[in-house]
Amino acid sequence: MEDLLPGEEMHPACYTYPIGALAHSTRSGEAAFTGATTDCAGKRTIHLKNVLLKFCFSLMWITAEPAGWVLAAGWVLAAGWVLALGHRERRVQLKELLLATAVAVAAAAFVAAPAGASIVTFSGQDDGAPVSGPFPNSAAAQASFETAAGAFGPLHTATFEGLPVGLYSPVAAGPGLSITLNAPNDGACISGVANCTYGNLYGFNTTPGGSQWLGFANGSATFNFAKGTHSLGMYLTGLQTVFTTSLTLTFFDGASETLNLPINVNGGAQYYGFTDTAAITSATLTNTSDDAWGIDDVTYNFTPTAVPEPLSITLLGAGLVGLGLARRRRP
Secondary structure (H helix, E strand, O other), X not given: OOXXXXXXXXXXXXXXXXXXXXXXXXXOOOEEEOOEEEXXXXXXXXXXXXXXXXXXXXXXXXXXXXXXXXXHHHHHHHHHHHHHHOOHHHHHHHHHHHHHHHHHHHHHHHHHOOOOOXXXXXXXXXXXXXXXXXXXXXXXXXXXXXXXXXOOOOEEEEOOOOOOOEOOOOEEEEOOEEEEEEOOOOOOOOOEEEOOOOOOOOOOOOOXXXXXXXXXXXXXXXXXXXXXXXXXXXXXXXXXXOOOOOOEEEEEOOOEEEEEOOOOOOOEEEEEEEEEEEEEEEEXXXXXXXXXXXXXXXXXXXXXXXXXXXXXXXXXXXXXXXXXXXXXXXX
C-alpha cells in the first residue's frame, strides 16, 4: 500500500459517482451526499475541501512576498517531478493544486488593485524660523508623513549632499530619482544645487549636519521616479508671500492632480508631503515668481532591485528539468 498524499483519506471499495452524487457505502449500505469522488482501485477519496484549503494557502503565501514566490518555485519543482514520475492519482492532486494556485494568483491581483486613487497631504510651517532651526511644526509633519508613506514600502531621502554645485539638469538626486529643472540661472546660492545661503528669506539646507540644497527661482522642477512612488515629501525654505502667490504640485495617478501648497509669509522652513494609493512616476513642482527659495530632504518610496535567492533559482531549475522529462515520456 502506498503512502497517502497530504489531504487524502482511505476509503472502502465502493461505487464511483460524479462529484456531489449519491454515493453508497458498501460497509453500511447507507446513502450519503459525500461531495467527493472515489478512486475505488486505489481506495482514495479526494475531497472538495482540499481544493479550498489549497486555495486559501496559496492566496496567503502569494501575497506575502518574497516567501510566496519561493513557494511558487517549489510548486514548479513539484509539478515537474510529479508529472514525470508520478502516477494518475498524484497527477490529479497536482492538477487541483495548480488550478487552486492560478485562481489564487488572480484573486491576489484583484485584491491588490486599488479601487481609486486616494490622496492624503501633510503640512507643517515654521514661518520666519532661523536657518539653524528648530523647525518643530515641520518636523512633526515630516514624521507623520514618513509613517504613512512607509506603509507603501521602503523610503529614501535625497539630501543633495555630495552632488556637484551649480545649475544643471537633470539632477541625479538619489536612487531611482532624477530631477529635471526648468529655470533660469540667477547665480550661486539661488539656482541649482547650492552649498551657501543668504539667510532664512532665501533657500537653505535642512539636512542635519549637511550643507547642500536645491533652488530654482521662477521655474519648475519635475521629479522623475524610475520605479514609481506612492509618496513624495520635502522641506521648502525661504518662501515669502510678498513674492510667491502660487506654489503647485502636479502629477498623474490615473487622473490629473494639482495640489496647492501653503506659503510662508516671512521665509523660514516648512514641510509638505502627500501619499497616494495609486503609484505615480513623476511630479512637477512649480513656482513662477521671482522668489529665491529652495527644497531639501526629498523623501519618496524606493525598493532596491531584489536579487533572486539561490533557493528559488534551484527549485525553478529542477522543476523545469522535471517538466522536460514529462514531455519526453508522452507516447
